[in-house]
Amino acid sequence: MQATSETFEDLRKDFPILNRRVRDDKKLVYLDNAATTQKPNQVIDAITNYYKNHNSNIHRAVHALAEESTEAFEATRDKVAKFLNVKDSREIVFIRGTTEGINLVSYAWGRDNVKEGDIIVTTEYEHHSNIVPWQLLTQEKKAQLKYIDIDNNGELIMEQLDDYLNTGKVKLVTFSHMSNVLGTISPVKEIISKCRSAGVKVLIDGAQSVPHMKVDLTDLDSDFYVFSGHKMLGPTGVGVLWAKKEILEKMSPFLAGGDMIREVHKYETTWNDLPYKFEAGTPNIADVIGFAKAIEYLEKIGMDNIRNHELELTKYALEKMKKIPGITLYGTKEPEKRGGVISFNFNDVHPHDVGTIIDKEGVAIRSGHHCAQVLMEKLNVAATNRASFYIYNTKEEIDVLISSLQHVAKVFKL
């Protein structure tokens, strides 16, 4: 499908919240999509419809509702697999979100495979969710946590990865496909190929990539990949862990309880097949079913079209912002190397003050450390402002962002 800016403009009608007025009757300009995206009617209606017409627990009872719910739930698993070009949908594990996925791997895989003296490698631009679980694991195991630093352009210094791999002690390299602060797209294939040669496992945090670009997991060939549904039009509380079947089969369970068991006796239990071994308890059925509609919606537009739309918005915004005196932009200057995320500071005005002042104009951005304090330390700032784009954003909205920054200048007499 050839998508034009009119196509993208047109799909705004599917998002009721975008008609909202906020504060002093200002039109909402929602630019906090890296935190969570808005939901189209298709997703909202699917959840309502599920509760109105099909609500039931899954995988157990034989009645009509249970069958319908189970079918819709499992159909979503197949849809996710197809969306990511995963051949076997048993490799798709539903979880609450990226954070839970990384914790699942650090707990269930990490505790069996990481020993004293081993090294886990992460990067300076990770979200806390890809740092803290590894701190806990390496502290417990007396292993070491190492960082690939970033250069002045906000890109990973790949020689450091080589040095770590050369020690022969690395068990896992874990990094985000795209930085949630700088927007930098990691050299995923290069990292994976280096790790393959060294026999090292790879985990990719796809929270910021799967919503915005075509991701083909068969082609990438990592070992683990995790992401969240709510950053890609889906409901909160749904995420996906993908891992190769042979790894999942060998892994110990994470949470224990219903649905993850085959047979339970007084003192021993055998585990259920994949993926159910990792889906203890009643899952988030309604939201998983709603998530299917989010994927359908994105597929209809086409992931390459989405990437191009965001690239265009990012170029436009960067051009405009560069011209504002007192703006500091973080991350690479080459738009092709980044996603639709722009972190910036405005003179010495604290990002919270910027956020509050432009919020009065209806502009929603994120101010703070973005759960990336290691990166903030590196950039030597307490916080940044972050504008992040999605399919429904327009150039006109970026103009509103730019003019709202002039209010900040006025208030702070810059």
Place this chain on the structure above:
Amino acid sequence: MSGDPIYTEMIIEYSRNPSNYGKLENPQITRHDSNPLCGDSIDLYLNINDNRISDVKFDGKGCAICMACSSVLTEMIKGKDLSDVKKFQKDELLSELGLEHLIKTSPVRIKCALLSLKALKYGIYSYFAEKMNDIESAGNLKEEASNLY
């Protein structure tokens, strides 16, 4: 944007030129506190002589509201008797800067406004407990600090 309910002349001025900004040499009390969500982070330094706050400074990074409130708080407590300081309430600080409305309008930004007061209450709580053996005041201060926002 004249008449902005938050960014008054006074707040902007204090954020540009905070009062009592810096470190004390060998302070008797040092208290660090931060707001994990927004990243405001300050250190409060206090010296106490004859049960009076003989000197006070603060430093750190924060938004305009945080800097202005920390400045005004240090101005208000400098030279004051500890028996008065322990009774100091958030309304006194907020009204000094015309920010009382934040309690109702902005549960997020109120944390910026009250961070320094939280540091103060926690800072003098152990002084009351250890140096003055006033367990009751110490207990009250600790409870007030933890319930401030």
